[in-house]
Amino acid sequence: MLEIKNLKTRFNTYDGVVKALEGVNLDVKEGEIFGIVGETGCGKSVTSYSLMQLLPRTAEVVSGNMSLDGEDITYASESRMREIRGGEIGMIFQDPLSALNPVMKVKDQISEVIRLHQKEELENRTEKVDSGNERNPYILWSLIFVSIVSLFYFLKLEDSFTDTLAKLLFWSSLVGYVFLPEMESNSYRARTAVAETEMVVESLRQVRLPNPSQVANSYPHELSGGMQQRVMIAMALAGRPRLLIADEPTTALDVTIQSQILDLLKKLQKETGMTIVMITHDLGVVAEMCDRVTVMYAGTVVETGNASEIFSDPKHPYTQGLLSALPGESKELSSIGGSVPDLLDPPSGCRFNPRCSIAKAHCSVDVPLLKGEDYKVACHEVKL
Amino acid sequence: MSFMVKTKLLATHFPIQDFFGRELGLVKAVDGVNITITEGSTFGIVGESGCGKTTLARTILGLEKSTSGSTILGSEMSEGTEETNIEELDRAGLRELRRMIGVVFQDPMGALNPRMLVKDLICEPMVIHNQKEGMRERAKELLKMVGLNPDHLYRYPHQFSGGQRQRIVIARALALEPKMLILDEPTSALDVSVQSQILNLLKDLQKKMGLTYVFISHDLSVIRHMCDRVAVMYLGKIVEESEAETLFSNPLHPYTQALVSAIPSLDPKMRRERIVLEGDVPSPADPPSGCHFHPRCPIAEANCSQVYPDLREIKKGCHTACHLVK
Amino acid sequence: MKLWLYVGRRLALTIPVLLGVTLITFSLSLGMGDPAAPYMTEKTTPEQRDKIIEQHNLDAPLPERYITYLSNVLHGEWGFSKTINKPVSEAVKIKFPATLELSILAFIIAVTTAIPLGIFASIRHNRWEDHGVRLFALIGSAVPIFWFALILKYWFAFKYGDITNLPLGYRFDAFLWELDDPIERPTGLLLVDSILAGSWVHFKDAFMHMILPAATLGYASMATTIRLMRGNMLDVLGQDYVRTAKAKGLSSTKVIGHASKNAMIPTVTLLGMGFAGLLSGSVLTETIFQWPGLGLWTIQAMRNLDVSAILGLVIFSAVLTILANLLVDIAYAYLDPRVDLGSQISIVEIVIVFLSFILLGAAYSDLSLGLTVLSVIGFLAVAGIAFATAYFLSTVREISDLWAPAMLFGTAIVVMSIFKNPESNSEIANYFRFIPDFSQLVLIMLAIWILSIAMNWSEFVSSLGPRKEEWKRMSYQFVCNPLAVFGLVIVTLLLLMALFAPVLAPPTEAQLERDPMRMEENFHFNHDLQPPCIEWLSLHPLEGCTGERGEENGFILGSTNKGYDIYYGIVWGSRTSLDVAVKVVFTGTFIAVVIGVISGYYGGRVDEVVMRITDVFLAIPGLVLALAIIAVTNDPSIENLMYALIIVWWPGFTRIIRAEALRIRKLPYVEAARAAGASDFRLIFVHVLPNCITSIIVIATMDMGGIVLSLAGLGFLGFGGGPDLAEWGKLVSFGQEHLLAGETWAFFYPGLVIALWALGFYLLGDGLRDILDPRQRD
Structure with missing residues (x-):
């Protein structure tokens, strides 16, 4: 469903370029x-x-491909x-x-998502809404009516009081046009409000929250x-x-x-x-x-596979080190010497090589590629 | 074996005042805790947020004033004389106490003054207690002891990684050759690989220097690895206390059972049914009546909401606070 | 419901502050000569005067006088203003709407432009748009408001007056409003009244008169609001929930909309504090535009020594400020759901509010009752202090526990040394004008520091390595910030100008004899201004240049009408500015740091008391308070001005330091040190103070600029050091009379230097903040 091929991402910082991801495959x-x-x-x-x-x-993403269900979204x-x-x-x-x-209240934060991505559903649950159409023609027509009438009055009449009033109305209606989209969207909101609350409470219930309507208002x-x-x-x-x-x-x-x-x-x-x-x-x-x-280390993928396989028989030296460094039932705790490298200036070749117990000379020269079918490891010294 | 520190019904309460300064209630952060820490051992205190473990540590150190009960120092800690009560110590006595107990806090970034050099940071306890003779040499030794390069004395904290900073904090805690170290979540902010280094270091130091540890954490696997005895705290009270192995292999209190079952097992064949508790961790300002755990307890009965269960010794060395454990 | 309790509580807290303000005004009134003066009009006969004295208990002992005063204030009897020839309370009612209208319009202008600009700058963070807006904002803060007003007035009302039709001053066209076509003025706010009467002509007239002054006032507020909004937006945009909003699929417009709403909330709070600034600013603006409001009246009152008006204005402006802050507090509590409405009140608060209430009630109703209450309060206060001292002394175990009193004592010594003023001796060469005692003090401190280094020489040497690294990194970062470098350059040039003043503008024999800081009148020119000799500097078609000074002939930058050489004034004015700025900032910093650290570190009751005291001082707009002090003491010397500035300035700085100390006290490393057994003394001097230093340095630098702005404002209004002292503000005021003759150089150049000085220090301070504490931002 999701495929990431050879993703390389860099950060441009004050101190230099941080090579955060160096060829990630997922x-x-x-x-x-x-x-x-x-x-x-x-x-x-x-x-x-x-x-x-x-x-x-x-x-910035420097190179690589990411695709979702076959669609390249890089x-x-x-x-x-x-x-x-x-x-x-x-x-x-x-x-x-x-x-x-x-x-913002919880219900407002959730309803944002609903209005963006579940608009159809929202409208289906509400009657009297033309699907997909947020506009409310009544507002526009009322505004036009007021403008015309007030224009008529203040051009015609001389009485100063009604004159001012008419002027005020006219200018306000002009301002109204500016706020038209806002007013229309508010009225849309009002019409779909019931369905929206229903959907918000449903989503809260889905995550097993007791008192979903109370939570929504908090x-x-x-x-x-x-x-x-x-x-x-x-x-x-x-x-x-x-x-x-x-x-x-x-x-x-x-x-x-x-x-x-x-x-x-x-x-x-x-x-x-x-x-x-x-x-x-x-x-x-x-x-x-x-x-x-x-399993990832310093911007690269070192091992991929079934959970049970990885935990029972890890192949990459880093994964092995990591698992034996976990405090557990035995009283012995091994550790991996050294520390995580600075990605401003990462080690050449395999990024794990300075801390690796089985590193050979070529490990600091050649970058190991992810090898294997279902179970993949990126290490020169591991034969699958 | 003699004890280093013992607490009797130690309680630290913080008053909550309402609008007009009247006392509305109490946050019973620590509520009647009895523990005994023996020499040379590692005593673990485990619990989630709001259980009071940090407040307990601070009260033992004298950083927080206890409301009632007492903390008693064993003869080792009182310099040969008989036992002393911490509450009765005057300022000079408190200072002596601080010399004998070292502290390691959770956040290695915040625990070091960013404007001070490593040398000044490590030597600070020595300066405070007026033991300035050969300070610099001792600082170098301490750095070596914790696995750091002694030439790095003249550096600033931000030039070190998280794990290295925690080592500096440990070096500082050991500056005056304390008899006991209180470690409050010392590895929670560290990566797994670094954590294992620090835990190994701590074990080494304990062997070499004959230290007693009070180890506070929420991470049960770390506690299991490090500690001899463990106490489980919930809302200011101890709900179970026994030897580490016994606690983990056969937990008696339902809360401990839930905690232990939450420890993830890496062996997929060993995955057992998790005990998932209902509800949230309650606030210490408003604890439930009776047994504090009863609203979330899977085996709670009517009696549990009425009467608080005292800590009873079920088997040798195992104490539990639950009505339903026989 | 909780909100109402909160509102009630804030309201209750304003009472003691107001009481404190009356205490201040009462003390000021004591210094003002004839105690009956506030209540007399021109026509008062001697018998009436005696009656007044009897009526107001003016010959009674102090406490009685205070209670009577308080009672008068509460009953609305604020005295009689000889400037306006009306009772003060009535005059306030008449003049307040004018200032209110102006302030509201200025506020609207400021907020509607600043908030979008601030948001815009934050979105384009670190790109040229951001730098541009920041520079615009900094210039707005650096530019002296009176100079800006003059420039606006000159350009829009005078030079291009035919096109813009903007009037030169005042509030309305008297012919229109009073003779030809008077309209009802129910609210006193002319714009509103015009609308109510439905008259476009009146509206237009009022509006045209208001634009320039409102723009002036608005610009300064705009500047601070832009920086505020930008800073808050940057904070908010870095928060996690912004990332969540994007991850939900919201468009960037919507995301910015959300962020703006969040960022508005802290902005609103500080806008309230800016209101006091608006009131101060209106004093200067109204003077220039002859706007008949409270500000103009303040100046007139100062000049006439109209005691009752001055004190009444102080109280009134304090009331306004307190109200504005109250509204803002409530708005904040309403807008931000996280604010804890029910946080507990402390004993100190309750006691203070309760006692104030009783005192007010008693004073209002009956004199003797008020006296009794006052004596009870006095007794309680004395007992409280005695008790606190005794308690404090009982906790003292070792010498280091006395650090707090020692610090206070040390500060007192420093303050005294700075202001010890040997009679200026003109035989001492000008170069060493600064050396007296203040410099001796600095030398002593330097010596102590060198000694301490020498004693630990080897330590010092080995710690040099990493410190050098730090310095290198900081200098590099500094140099990469062009605005900061620009600021540094400006500041250096100005400081050099001050240092080399005798070389750059050599004083004549006569001046050397008196005091080179005083400018010399050159009577030869018969009170005509002389334009600068260099054509392009004159901003005006050259009419010829005669004279005996400056480059070839005449004055380099022209002269004022009394023949003062503007160039000379600017060069030597830098010395005045430097003198005042250094002394005020240094003293103020000392006081603020000591009190702030003690208050912030100990917290509790000490802190509460200090906060209430600073509240009282902060309730009175700075310029108003300074003017009141100067007027009351009737001492025109520059030292007096410095005292006034210190009194006005210390509370704000103290609160900032207090907040820093409070924050640092809670940090883990301070805890760790305490757990290791460190004493309070050590914690403060080794941990808290050094970490406060960055804030201190940054704020002190920026205030070097701000103090000079205040100094110039006061000088412009005619205060400080006599009319011939070389001071930039004064020079600007000399120039303003000739504005309408088009002789702009007289006010322009001195004002420009003020702006440059302030801008330089602000940029420098900003740059320092970026390198010393990247966590904080503009």
Whole structure:
């Protein structure tokens, strides 16, 4: 469903060019839960931002292809991207309190998505609306009527009081033309309001929020962390996207709430059949949730495959190091020496080679490519 | 074995005042906690946000005034004399206490004054306690001990990575050769690979220097790895306390069971049914009646909302606060 | 419901502030000679005067006088204004609508242009549009308002007056409004009244008269609002929820719309504080345009030593400011759902409000009751202070605990040394005018610093390495910012001008004898202005240039009508500016840092009290307060002006430092140090203060510019140091009389230098802020 080929993204900063992504290859199948896992600076979030064209102005996609259901969206136009964002790909973020607009009520934030991406549905549920047509002719005609009448009066009459009044009316009606689109959209809003509330409450119920109408009328800071994250999920799903990108959705939450959210996501996936891309640094979450996993390091993909395979028998030295560095039942904890490289000046060849225990001379010269069919590894020393 | 620190019914309450200054209620951040920390061990405190673990640590350190109950220092900590009550210490005594307990906080970025050189940061405790003799040499030694290059004394914190900064914080905590270290979420802000380095370092240092650790975290796998005894806190009270292995292999309290089941297992064959709790973590300003956990408890009964269960010793060394555990 | 409680609470808090203001005005009134003067008219006979004294208890002891005064104020008896020849309260009613109308129009102009511009600049962040808008805004803040007004007046009303038909001043055409076609004026706001009467002619007339003054006033507010809105938008655009909005598929217009709504909220709060600035600005604007409002009246009152008017104006402008702030507070609480409406009131607050209420009530009803309450309050205050001191002393264990009183003591010493004024001795060479005591103090501090380095020499040397790196990085960043470099260049040039004044504009023998800072009158020219000798500088067709000074003949930049050499005035004026700016900023910084740090660090009751005190001072618009102090003390010297400026300036800076100290106190590394056993003394001097320094440096730099603007404003109005002191504002005022003769050089060049000085320091301060603390922005 989603294919990313050789994606290269750069950031132009004060101190130089940060080579954030250096040839990322991903392949997400429809209906699966796909995990992207890695540590800070590995580029997992940058990948999703590149996909959605949400990169800051200082960044650019240098080369590579991204396609959604066969359609190449690497250089898609802004209007196409706006259809995709929220409508075909939904996204949820890490800290729900700061990711939700603090001065807008929940229902307003969700209804925005509905009005953008589910307009038809909205109109279907309302009678008396010409589908697709937001204009209200009555307003326009009334304005024209007032203008003509007042013009007539102030040209004709001399009495100063009615004269001024007529003048005022005339000029106000002119101002009215300026605000015509606003007035029409407000009246459209009013007519579709009932359907809108219905759909908002439905979306909140879908994420198992108790008292959905009360939540809809609240501000984000009045809700708990878990509820905020559910609101964000509801908002992302309101546009009925086929793909949901979850960028560290539970990192800022308490452990018990984390289980609730992960549980919810699994249930939603079964109910709607949507595809989920789960981005996280928490290997445990990935092991729990995901069917297939990609491990990223310093802007490159090092290993891709079935979750069970990767966790039971990791092939890439980085993945192996990562898994044995997890505190678990044994009292021994190995660690990977060194630290994540600075992407301003990354190591040449394989980016992991300075920290790799099995690195050979050629590892710092040749960049290893992702080899394999279903199970892929990018390492010179690994024979599949 | 003698104990280092013991608390008896320690409570730290913060008043909530209404509009007119009248007391509306209390935030019982720490509410009647009894723990005993033995020499040379690592005592873990686990809980989610609002459970009071950080406040507990601060009260033991004397940074927060306790409302009732007492914290008693063992003979090791009181310099050979018999046990002393922290609440009775005067300012000089408190200063001595601070010399004997080192602190490592969560955020390595914020824990170091960005305008001070590493050398000044590490030497600060020595300056405060007037042990300036051979300060610079000692600072170099400390850097070596935590695995950093001693030539980096004259650098600023922002020139180091997150993991290295945390090492500097640990070096600073060890500057005065304390007997005990309180570590509040020391690795939560770090990547997995760096976390393992720091945890290994901490274990090494403990062996070498005979330190006692109080390890606070919300990450259960880390706690399981590091700690000998573990206490689980919920809304200011301890709901279960026992040896680490026992707690993880056979948790008794329903809350602990939910926490332990939430630890993700990497072995797909081992995936068991998760216990997913209903509802949110309640606010310590308005705790539920009776057993604080009852609204979310899967096995709660009528009695649970009326009477608070005391912490009872179920088996040797295992304490639980639940009516339904026999 | 909660909102009403909040409103009520804010309202209640205004009472003590107003009370504080009356205290200030009462103290000022004590310095003003004849205590009966405020209540006398021209026709008062000696017997009537005695009666007045009896009636108002003016010969009674102070507390009684205060209560009577307070009672008078509450009952509307504000005295009699000899300038207007009406009771003060009536005069206020007459004049207020004029100022109100002007301020409202200026405010509308400012807000409707500034908010879109600010938003626009933030969207085009760091591109040339952004730099352009920022420069526009900075110029708006740097340009002296009176100079700008004169320029507008000259260009639009005079030079191109035939095309624009804009009048030269005043509020309306008297012929039209009073003789030919008078209309009802129910509200006093001419625009509104014209609409109500349905008369386009009147409306147009009133509007034409209002445009120029409103544009002037508006420009200054516009400038601050642009920077505010831009800064807030940049903050908001960096927030996570903007990214979420984009991820929902919203168009960029919609996203900006959302961001603007969020950014408006903090902007609204600070707009309220700008209202006080509007009132100050209107004093200057109304003078130039002869606008019959409160501002013009203030100046007239100052000149006539019209005590009651001055004090009444202080109270009234304070009331206006407090109301504006109240409205803004409420608007903020209403707009931002996150504001905690129910946060607890502290004991101090309750006590202060309660006592103020009682005092007011008592003073209103009965004199002796008021006296009793006052003595109770006095007793409580004294007891409170004694108790607090005793408590404080009981907590002192070691020397380092006395850091707070020590700091206060040290500040007192610094302040005294700065203002110790040996009689100016003209035999000392001009170069060393600054050396007396203030410089000695600086030398001492320098010596201490060098000594401390010498004692830890090896330490110092080894720490040089990384510090050099830091400096290199900062200089590089600074150099990359063209505006900052520009500011630095301007500032350096101006400072050099001040330093080399004797060389650039050599004083004559006579001047050296008196005081080179005083300009010399050259009577030869019979009170005619002389244009500059260089044609292109004269802005006016050259009429010939005669004279004995300057380049070849005549004056380089022309002269004023008294024969003052403008060039000389500008060069030596830089010394005046430097002198005043350095002393005021230095003193003010000391006071603000000490009080701010103590208040912010300790928090609690000390903090509350300090905040209330600063509230009282901040309630009175700066210029008004400064003028009142100067008028009351009737001391025309420049030192007096400096004292006035310090009193006006310290509260604002203090609050900023307090906020910084409060923020830093909560940071983890301060906690960590405390956990290691550090004493308060150490925490403040090693951790809190050094981290406040960036703010201090940035604000002090920018205020070097601001102080000179205030100095020039006061000089323009004729205050400070006598008419012949070389001061830029004064020069501008000399020039304004000849505006209509087209002799523009007289006001233009001095004003230009003021603007350059302010602009230079603002740019420099901005640049410093960017390199020292990239977290903060414009």
